[in-house]
Amino acid sequence: MKLFNTLSRSVEQFKPITELKVGIYACGPTVYHYAHIGNMRTYIFQDILTKSFRHFGYCVQHVMNITDVGHLQSDADSGDDKLMLGAARENKTPFEIARFYEDEFFRHSRMLGIRRPDVVCRATEHISDIISMIERLITKGIAYLSAGNVYFNVEKFPSYHELGRLKLKEQQATDRVAHDPLKCNQSDFALWFSTSKYPNQVMKWESPWGSGFPGWHIECSAMASKILGEHVDIHCGGVDHISVHHSNEIAQSESCFGHRWVNYWFHCEFLNIDAEKMSKSKGEFLTVDTLTARNYDPLAFRYLVLGSHYRSPMMFTWKALDSATTALLKLRNRVLAIQKKGTVSGSTHSQHYDTYLDRFFGHLKNDLHTPSAIAELWSVIKADKLNDAERIDLLSVFDKILGIGLFQNDSIDSSEEYAPLIAARNAARSAKNWTEADRIRDLLLKQGIQVKDTKHD
Ligand code: AMP
Ligand code: ZN
Numbered sequence: 001m002k003l004f005n006t007l008s009r010s011v012e013q014f015k016p017i018t019e020l021k022v023g024i025y026a027c028g029p030t031v032y033h034y035a036h037i038g039n040m041r042t043y044i045f046q047d048i049l050t051k052s053f054r055h056f057g058y059c060v061q062h063v064m065n066i067t068d069v070g071h072l073q074s075d076a077d078s079g080d081d082k083l084m085l086g087a088a089r090e091n092k093t094p095f096e097i098a099r100f101y102e103d104e105f106f107r108h109s110r111m112l113g114i115r116r117p118d119v120v121c122r123a124t125e126h127i128s129d130i131i132s133m134i135e136r137l138i139t140k141g142i143a144y145l146s147a148g149n150v151y152f153n154v155e156k157f158p159s160y161h162e163l164g165r166l167k168l169k170e171q172q173a174t175d176r177v178a179h180d181p182l183k184c185n186q187s188d189f190a191l192w193f194s195t196s197k198y199p200n201q202v203m204k205w206e207s208p209w210g211s212g213f214p215g216w217h218i219e220c221s222a223m224a225s226k227i228l229g230e231h232v233d234i235h236c237g238g239v240d241h242i243s244v245h246h247s248n249e250i251a252q253s254e255s256c257f258g259h260r261w262v263n264y265w266f267h268c269e270f271l272n273i274d275a276e277k278m279s280k281s282k283g284e285f286l287t288v289d290t291l292t293a294r295n296y297d298p299l300a301f302r303y304l305v306l307g308s309h310y311r312s313p314m315m316f317t318w319k320a321l322d323s324a325t326t327a328l329l330k331l332r333n334r335v336l337a338i339q340k341k342g343t344v345s346g347s348t349h350s351q352h353y354d355t356y357l358d359r360f361f362g363h364l365k366n367d368l369h370t371p372s373a374i375a376e377l378w379s380v381i382k383a384d385k386l387n388d389a390e391r392i393d394l395l396s397v398f399d400k401i402l403g404i405g406l407f408q409n410d411s412i413d414s415s416e417e418y419a420p421l422i423a424a425r426n427a428a429r430s431a432k433n434w435t436e437a438d439r440i441r442d443l444l445l446k447q448g449i450q451v452k453d454t455k456h457d
Contacts, residue, residue, distance in 0.1 A: 006265035022058045023228040027237040030067040031101035032086030036285035038271035038278035042238045045310040047114040051401045052364045064117040068098035069203045071216040075244040077190045108288040111298040113403035123219040127205045130214045130222040134191045142255045146182040148195030154187045157251040164243035190215040217248035235262040269313045299405045300325040306370040318430030322423040329419045338388045346389030353390045
């Protein structure tokens with residue numbers, strides 16, 4: 001397997017720490033609101049990554065945290081705890097908010113065919129591990145106490161900018177605008193908040209530095225090392241985490257352990273809407289439920305996402321989702337048509353079968369090149385050299401990784417003739433052209449095709 005490593009900014013041959021084992025830590029959702037479809041793009045690729053490793057015979061331990069405390073509005077250690085904001089918004093306790101949105105996150109993940117990680121760990125359930133790690137950093141003289149808070153001193157970690165490759169000035173310009181008199185250097189970051197400006201904080205625990213709560217970055221370092229050990233194969237997240245969150249995680253962990261912590265950093269580029277990064281804090285964002293409310297199959301979104309390489313920024317449009325819906329429907333109908341001929345799995349396969357199989361997995365081994373893997377899928381559909389049994393067998397193997405529900409065809413019409421109409425209706429709905437959408441719905445109804453009617457918004 002070859003993977004792009006953000007640390008070296010190059011595609012590298014993956015070498016596991018222990019033969020045929022791979023430990024993967026993924027920064028999980030901050031559960032103060034629904035995850036948006038941009039977040040889900042990142043998790044879809046982590047799913048493809050872990051499924052590919054499993055296919056290649058690795059024993060995978062996939063760990064994901066749940067950020068349920070300590071993630072402030074700003075990376076500069078200012079603003080409110082996002083969980084407190086969620087609680088205020090919905091008049092609930094932060095714990096209620098956290099559990100509710102955690103469940104919703106996994107519900108959406110299931111709808112997108114994302115396998116639940118092997119270990120899911122909540123920051124609020126690892127407070128003692130977090131405190132122990134901070135104590136180690138203080139003992140080593142790397143973290144310091146200032147007005148009751150504990151900060152990490154970035155000057156004690158000379159390779160602080162290795163991952164982000166930002167010069168100190170650029171870092172300060174992008175992320176650390178607010179001057180904080182409690183810090184020795186403005187790039188220092190909080191490990192523990194106790195007496196600063198959070199008098200109303202509900203989620204707090206006793207610590208050697210007073211009652212308080214952990215900083216977001218130390219949570220990941222403490223949980224990852226507790227579960228996967230002090231040397232980790234792969235750490236994942238979105239590209240927004242490179243310059244601050246992951247740089248801080250490296251600084252804390254490597255200062256604490258005294259050696260390289262993570263071998264490969266796997267970052268997914270952003271899904272954008274209208275040229276802007278989709279963001280939960282802006283309040284307006286699309287979720288998996290938004291897609292289903294508009295009658296889209298969440299797996300059509302997965303198909304759409306897999307059509308762009310994970311390292312390319314991707315622009316979401318309803319038109320693109322319509323095309324993905326049509327394409328997926330076409331694929332499922334092809335599968336159904338083959339199955340209807342009474343085709344069963346073949347006991348022997350020709351060399352052509354092996355060629356397609358090798359090509360498909362070759363694309364995944366090539367830095368998870370899913371667009372080429374999808375193209376290979378279409379070649380299999382069209383290839384004259386393959387018989388139907390081989391075709392079905394190949395598609396079944398491919399779908400174990402791609403997870404686009406190629407064999408989920410009980411609920412769809414076996415003919416492709418309605419796909420353009422359904423796509424046109426979806427396009428009309430996206431354009432809020434309700435008259436046209438209703439006209440097409442009635443047209444479909446007349447032909448015996450019922451589409452679920454939803455709210456006009
Ligand atoms: P959060 O819940 O904000 O901590 O984010 C969860 C994950 O989604 C993190 O790995 C982020 O880096 C990633 N992420 C955030 N916004 C986007 C986006 N627009 N597109 C892709 N990934 C994102
Ligand atoms: Zn993290």
